[in-house]
Amino acid sequence: MTTTLTTPVGTAPKESRRQxxxxxxxxxxxxxxGPIAYAILILFSIGSLFPLVWTAIAASRDNNRLAQxxxxxxxxxxxxxxxxxxxxxxNLGKAFVNTTIVAGTSAVTVVVLSTVAGFxxxxxxxxxxxxxxxxxxxxxxxxxxxxxxxxxxxxxxLNWADQLQAVIFPSLVSAFxxxxxxxxxxxxxxxxxxxxxxxxxxxxxxVVWHIVFPAARPAMAVLGMLMFVQSWNDFLWPFLVxxxxxxxxxxxxxxxxxxxxxxxxxxxxxxxLLGTLPLLLVFAIFGKQIVGGIxxxxxxx
Numbered sequence: 001m002t003t004t005l006t007t008p009v010g011t012a013p014k015e016s017r018r019q020x021x022x023x024x025x026x027x028x029x030x031x032x033x034g035p036i037a038y039a040i041l042i043l044f045s046i047g048s049l050f051p052l053v054w055t056a057i058a059a060s061r062d063n064n065r066l067a068q069x070x071x072x073x074x075x076x077x078x079x080x081x082x083x084x085x086x087x088x089x090x091n092l093g094k095a096f097v098n099t100t101i102v103a104g105t106s107a108v109t110v111v112v113l114s115t116v117a118g119f120x121x122x123x124x125x126x127x128x129x130x131x132x133x134x135x136x137x138x139x140x141x142x143x144x145x146x147x148x149x150x151x152x153x154x155x156x157x158l159n160w161a162d163q164l165q166a167v168i169f170p171s172l173v174s175a176f177x178x179x180x181x182x183x184x185x186x187x188x189x190x191x192x193x194x195x196x197x198x199x200x201x202x203x204x205x206x207v208v209w210h211i212v213f214p215a216a217r218p219a220m221a222v223l224g225m226l227m228f229v230q231s232w233n234d235f236l237w238p239f240l241v242x243x244x245x246x247x248x249x250x251x252x253x254x255x256x257x258x259x260x261x262x263x264x265x266x267x268x269x270x271x272x273l274l275g276t277l278p279l280l281l282v283f284a285i286f287g288k289q290i291v292g293g294i295x296x297x298x299x300x301x
Contacts, residue, residue, distance in 0.1 A: 052276065058269040059083065066265050082270035086257055090271055091244065095253035096278070098164055102238075102249060103231035106171040110227045111220050113173055118181025119212045123194055133182070139175045148240065155241055162246040167238050171231055177223055184219040185212070225286070229279060250275045 060079035061072050086092065120126075121133050151170055160166040189212065197207050213220070235251040242248055244256040257264075257271045 055269050055273050055276070059266060059273050061266055063262070063264050063266050078266065079270070082266050083274055086267050086271035086274060089267070090253040090257050091248060092250065092253055092271065092274055095248045095250045098247055099232055099249040099251075100278075102164060102167050102171075103228045105168050106231040107224045107228040109172045110174045110177045111224045114177030114181045114223060115185075115212065115216050115220055116208060117178045118183075118185050118216075119189070119208060121178065121182045122185040123189060123191065133179075136175045136178050140179070145236075148237065151237070152240060161241060162243050164242075164247055166241040167234075167249065170237065171227075171234075174227065177227065180223055181216060181219060185216060188219070189215045221286075225283070228282070232279060 056079065057072055057075055058066055059082050060076040062076070062078055065072055065076065121129060121136075147170075155161060155166045158166075193211055193215075194207060197211055202210070233251065234249070235255070238249045238252050239255060242252050244253055254268070254271045254275055257268050
């Protein structure tokens with residue numbers, strides 16, 4: 001004797017949580033994480049924000065309080081005073097202008113040149129392409145400290161000491177940027193789209209302007225942000241070729257803060273906080289567009 005199980009008319013079998021999540025994802029719905037995931041995200045967020053919060057706390061105290069044990073864990077009343085002293089003592093006004101020029105120029109040129117070179121390595125067929133790409137990747141393996149002496153000799157011969165072009169020109173191209181854009185364009189730019197433009201009579205530069213740049217926009221935004229932050233935080237090379245009283249960048253100007261037998265840590269932290277605020281402002285303004293561009297580029301059509 002066999003027993004047949006039937007489902008009553010008008011009722012559906014219960015779905016598991018995994019099935020409901022899969023259906024919501026296919027329908028474009030919003031997925032909600034569990035409490036453990038939220039707890040982990042909160043811990044990571046607190047750990048990421050702690051250095052910035054501690055910098056602000058230290059900048060709001062005086063040097064004597066920072067030397068005590070235990071250190072302060074809440075804000076004091078000297079924040080704006082220390083920031084004002086750091087601004088005037090380190091000549092940060094001129095340093096901000098110089099760093100914006102250096103970082104902005106480097107970011108724009110690296111993005112444009114890396115996109116063009118990445119397109120050539122990804123989609124064009126020419127003799128020696130793989131060897132040239134290996135040479136580009138090989139330059140990434142050379143420690144940057146090894147290039148300091150020949151670069152300094154070139155700057156000295158060109159009489160560029162303490163001038164912004166001494167910092168700008170070595171950062172106009174980036175092997176990482178070329179490799180990054182090549183890897184992105186291999187997947188994001190279909191060969192059929194380029195062939196269709198060729199059939200319509202488009203030249204190589206027109207293909208780059210009307211097809212490559214729009215397709216690479218998400219990766220260009222990410223690369224531009226990375227290069228801007230890298231140029232803004234660069235210290236070794238600007239410190240060697242620039243002076244604090246001449247044409248300093250932010251990092252060179254901050255290196256002169258708190259000098260003396262007992263360095264004033266509160267002034268140093270106040271200057272460091274001032275040097276970090278522009279990066280936070282840039283990310284607050286353009287971060288949503290960059291993240292949205294990454295997600296747009298990650299979705300396959």
